[in-house]
Amino acid sequence: MTIETENDPYGLRDLTRRARIVLWDFDGPICRLFAGHSAEQVATDLVSWLESRGLHGLLTDTERESLDPHVVLRAVDRRHPGSDLVAELEERLTQEELRAASSAWPTPYADPLVRTWAAVGARLAVTTNNSPRVVRKYLASRGLVDCFAPHIYGRTQELRHLKPDPHCLNRALNAMGVASGDALMIGDTPSDLEAAERAGVPFLGYARNGKKAKLLRAAGADVVLESLEPLLRLLRT
Template sequence: MTSDATSDAKLAAKEIEKLRKLTTPAQVVLWDFDGPICRLFAGHKAERVAADLVEWLELRGLRGLLTESERETLDPQVVLRAVGRRHPGSDLVTELEERLTREELRAAASALPTAYADPLIRTWTAVGARLAVTTDNSPRVARSYLETRGLAECFSPHLYGRTRQLDHLKPHPQCLHRALKAMGTAPAAALMIGDSVSDLAAAREAAVPFLGYARDEGKEKQLRTAGAEHVIRSLEPLLRMLRSGRPVR
């Protein structure tokens, strides 16, 4: 074995050991949905959904509800949050949230699974961990997608997502608190896997250990700049670690 290969092997072993130390106490794994589990808008593009929501507001004479940057956003959640801040609890927010949920359900039909997510979910369940979804997407959408992948039983009934209380979206830790309470688990005995700074902030607020998933260099930089200590670019090392036969709980 060359010196470079030896060095790479030692680095890989070191990273696996870090993952093992992080995951060993985790009796419960809280998964963000869009990112670590799948790419929700892989086929039904998020920017198109955002534009449609903006157009729907404009057709109702509500253009002034959004700032210029909000009208140009590529993220439909930005549109929903903006209206929610200005008209909390209103019928307008209820209807807009339902429209976004319908678009997310359409997106779920063409969502792409994150590499290694399906076998990792099944393996983690098989070795005794309990899993929950904690997401800013509709829980109906998470359930729809997981059912198509044959994964719903790995999480059921623990799917915690967007409600009409939009002030409880991440970085608010409400969905994490709901999951921990329902599962009777202390924060220190859980682990959250997320791909955004708001996931990291919610986990910190809930005192839950955090593992960042970054599918590209930009995402990784965002998470590390925000202070994430543990970030992986692939779920494969986690799967390999679980399949090694050594206990993770």
């Protein structure tokens, strides 16, 4: 339960007080990865590639029309776990993410927030469903790698461990030697919230618009920020 005050209307001081480590989702809280490289087109291209190999029937109509590359990837992995097909599809998605990283938009206030939090002594990690290669490329372009390295935990070949599975959060907790209650996760999707809850990690929601905020609150997030500025202001004071 967060404690709200007039000077801290979101209860951020109470939420962040125990956070020895901060676990960041990548696409959303740190940047908009597909701001200049359509995720919808990536999903369409992955579907087309499957169909070119005679695998049209591998996806349901809902999966085929989802326009979400992770939905496509998960669906194929469920039917052919650990296969060469899944490995090739995952690598295709990684290459698209790497291209997207070159035109990603920084989330407002994220860069100074990362630097400030690291400067005041918190340890930071990335826990994401994106490829760790992509995360490193983007962070290097912003001069932020040293704020996180080596704690970047992203997609592996074991796709069943993608969030909402808490696997990447637990990897970070174990590697950094911190109890779940002494961490904080910043995420922007209900799957981030579920992963945090399953790992026992307090959660702070970030939503770049009202629609995403509504989804997080409907999923049970207690604190949802539509800007990271109040959090940055708190840390600076």
